[in-house]
Amino acid sequence: MLSQKLIATDISPALPSDSGMNAMSLMDEFKVSHLPVVENGELLGLISEDDIWNMHNQEKPINSILIKLKKVFVTFEHDVFEIVKMVNEHDLTLIPVVDNNRYLGAISIRSILKALASIVAMQSEGGVIILEMNKNDYSMSEMAQIVEGNNAKILSSYISNHKDSNTIKVTLKLNVNELSPVIQTFQRYDYTITAHYDQSQSTDGLQDRYDSLMRYLNI
Numbered sequence: 001m002l003s004q005k006l007i008a009t010d011i012s013p014a015l016p017s018d019s020g021m022n023a024m025s026l027m028d029e030f031k032v033s034h035l036p037v038v039e040n041g042e043l044l045g046l047i048s049e050d051d052i053w054n055m056h057n058q059e060k061p062i063n064s065i066l067i068k069l070k071k072v073f074v075t076f077e078h079d080v081f082e083i084v085k086m087v088n089e090h091d092l093t094l095i096p097v098v099d100n101n102r103y104l105g106a107i108s109i110r111s112i113l114k115a116l117a118s119i120v121a122m123q124s125e126g127g128v129i130i131l132e133m134n135k136n137d138y139s140m141s142e143m144a145q146i147v148e149g150n151n152a153k154i155l156s157s158y159i160s161n162h163k164d165s166n167t168i169k170v171t172l173k174l175n176v177n178e179l180s181p182v183i184q185t186f187q188r189y190d191y192t193i194t195a196h197y198d199q200s201q202s203t204d205g206l207q208d209r210y211d212s213l214m215r216y217l218n219i
Helices: 020-030 048-051 062-068 080-090 109-120 140-148 180-188 206-217
Strands: 032-041 042-048 094-099 104-106 127-133 154-161 165-172 191-196
Touching: 020 032, 020 048, 020 094, 032 094, 032 104, 042 048, 042 062, 042 094, 080 094, 080 191, 109 154, 127 180, 140 154, 140 165, 140 180, 180 191
Parallel strands: 042 104
Antiparallel strands: 032 042, 094 104, 127 165, 127 191, 154 165
8 A cells, every 4th residue: 555655755864874963963854753774775774863862972873883773664565554553663753665675765654644644534433444456357336336235435545556566455444433244245246355444443543643743734
């Protein structure tokens, strides 16, 4: 479900030769508390403000503490809920994106929450189902018929490309929390369900974070 549109193009990674203070200056410029450390297109780790403050000398290069850096990243195979889970678990302000061991960029909390809010209609109650299918098998009318046949409605939908160019992922936000009947019907129609989340799973702690961030950004 990860889209290239989520990747920030204005956040520069740190180099292992940068000093801790230089990395801190970049964090201040980009309003984040973490930075990817990249060399020759390869992600070496994720450095945080705490990592820098714990250096005995912040003028030393980052490569002096490379072994201590977190090796956390996502790929295009991750959906937005998996990304949110990783960001929460590691208390990150951004997370690097890697494809075939190559660093592509980073996704910030700001872009994650905006995407999550628009994709799953965060302000509305209900669950989320993520389907995977061949592009030629895509039929929104059939999916809507399956959902409505279980006394539910599709509140929003989102289509994203899969690593396999012939496959897509379809994310459906429904107006019901009990997803079992809908899931069972999709399975009877031979749909592949890669993930599903009821409201408590998909919004665990996110609404407060979203509201706080939106107030901060005056959006």
